[in-house]
Amino acid sequence: MTKNREAMPAPTQSRDHIQALGRGLEVLKIFGTERRPLSVTDIAELAGITRTAARRFILTLEYMGYLSFDGNAYAVRPTALEVGDAYIQSNALLELAHPYLEKLTEQTHETVSLTVLHRDHVIYVDRVQADRVLTVNIVVGTSLPAYITATGRVLLADLPDDGIEAYLRSVEEQEPTVDTKQLREKISAARERGWCLADQELTAGIRSIAVPVRSPDGSTVAALNVSAQAARISKESMRGSIVAALQEAAAQIQKDLAATRSGRST
Numbered sequence: 001m002t003k004n005r006e007a008m009p010a011p012t013q014s015r016d017h018i019q020a021l022g023r024g025l026e027v028l029k030i031f032g033t034e035r036r037p038l039s040v041t042d043i044a045e046l047a048g049i050t051r052t053a054a055r056r057f058i059l060t061l062e063y064m065g066y067l068s069f070d071g072n073a074y075a076v077r078p079t080a081l082e083v084g085d086a087y088i089q090s091n092a093l094l095e096l097a098h099p100y101l102e103k104l105t106e107q108t109h110e111t112v113s114l115t116v117l118h119r120d121h122v123i124y125v126d127r128v129q130a131d132r133v134l135t136v137n138i139v140v141g142t143s144l145p146a147y148i149t150a151t152g153r154v155l156l157a158d159l160p161d162d163g164i165e166a167y168l169r170s171v172e173e174q175e176p177t178v179d180t181k182q183l184r185e186k187i188s189a190a191r192e193r194g195w196c197l198a199d200q201e202l203t204a205g206i207r208s209i210a211v212p213v214r215s216p217d218g219s220t221v222a223a224l225n226v227s228a229q230a231a232r233i234s235k236e237s238m239r240g241s242i243v244a245a246l247q248e249a250a251a252q253i254q255k256d257l258a259a260t261r262s263g264r265s266t
Contacts, residue, residue, distance in 0.1 A: 023049070027057045028066060028080065032141070037073035093221060094126055096256045097213070100249040101128040101224075107245055110228040113138070114213070116221070117155035120170060122146050125222070136203045136227070147171055147183055150198035150210035151223035157191035158212065158220035195243050197235065205230050209238040211246040216258035224250050 030046050031038060038046070044054035058074055061067045065079040097114055104112040105128045114126040121143045138144075146152030146167075156164060164187060168180045190196035197209045210225035226242050233242075 023047070023053075024057050024060060027054070028061060028076070028083075031067075031074075031076045032143075037070070037075040039073045042073075091125075092260055093213075093253070093257065096260065097222070097224075097253050098126055098128075100253055101126055104128075104224075104226065104245055104249055105130050108226055108228075108242060110226050110233070110242075113151070113225050113227065115149075115151040115155070115210075115223050115225070117146060117152070117223075118143070120146055120167065120174075122149055122152045122155060122223070132229070132232070136206055144202070145175075147175075147178060148198070148202050150196040150208045151225045153183075153187050153190045153196040153198075154210045154212050154223040155220060156187050157196075194247070195239075197238055199235060200230055207233065207235065207238055209242055209246070211243065211250050213250045214254050216254065216261060221257075224253075 027043055027047055030043060034042075034046065040051055040055045040058060043049075043058060044051040047054060049057075058067060062069060062074065066077055067074045068077050094114070101112045101114060109130055109132060111130045111132075112128050113124055115122040115124050117123075122145075124138055124140055124142045124144075127138065127140055144152070146156055156167060159167065164184070168184060171178050171183065172180050186196065195209060195211045197207065199207050202208070206227055207230045208225050208227040210223045212220040213222040213224050215221045224246050226238070226246060228238075
């Protein structure tokens with residue numbers, strides 16, 4: 001049983017921060033990480049809290065309709081989808097970007113994803129699956145360490161230098177086997193080139209290439225990527241026609257975001 005870990009420091013505590021609310025949401029997230037029903041004891045161990053505190057959080061979540069109890073363990077109910085749906089429905093980027101993901105899938109015949117950075121992880125916020133088989137189990141809501149993904153390195157590249165160094169220190173602490181010198185070089189290359197290729201790093205046999213999606217002010221708000229079987233598409237093709245298609249789509253999304261914001265301000 002692995003403990004739920006955060007490699008990056010938590011947001012700075014303030015007097016306006018309701019710690020109990022934050023802990024309750026962290027408890028709910030553990031169910032997604034573990035992907036199985038959990039007992040009070042399981043939650044206490046995974047969250048690093050007392051069994052009494054775990055029980056209070058779980059009972060509150062059950063009362064609110066987010067968890068159910070079968071007599072042995074607790075499981076997440078469909079009501080929890082409302083939390084993720086609030087993000088999807090309130091984020092203009094997702095609505096604007098989705099048609100471009102569909103178009104890219106039609107153009108490339110490969111799976112296309114949109115991710116955002118949250119602390120030390122990338123979260124998949126949209127994904128259009130191609131008809132071709134892709135031997136990796138990623139869906140909307142999947143969270144992966146940023147350092148091992150093409151989208152993660154593209155998103156990390158937009159951080160200021162001190163932010164990247166803080167991230168690398170956290171990786172060294174949490175994942176000592178990772179070569180952070182090489183990782184720094186890959187992030188720098190992603191910044192210089194405007195794209196990043198991950199060749200069979202996350203999953204054997206899978207290549208993924210990503211580009212940044214920028215807001216009208218030029219800051220990176222997401223990463224757009226294409227994933228494909230290595231046996232089906234060469235690295236040269238990924239760096240050529242696939243990158244060109246991704247960059248064109250990202251530029252169009254940026255224009256649409258600018259038009260949307262301009263319309264709201266008039």
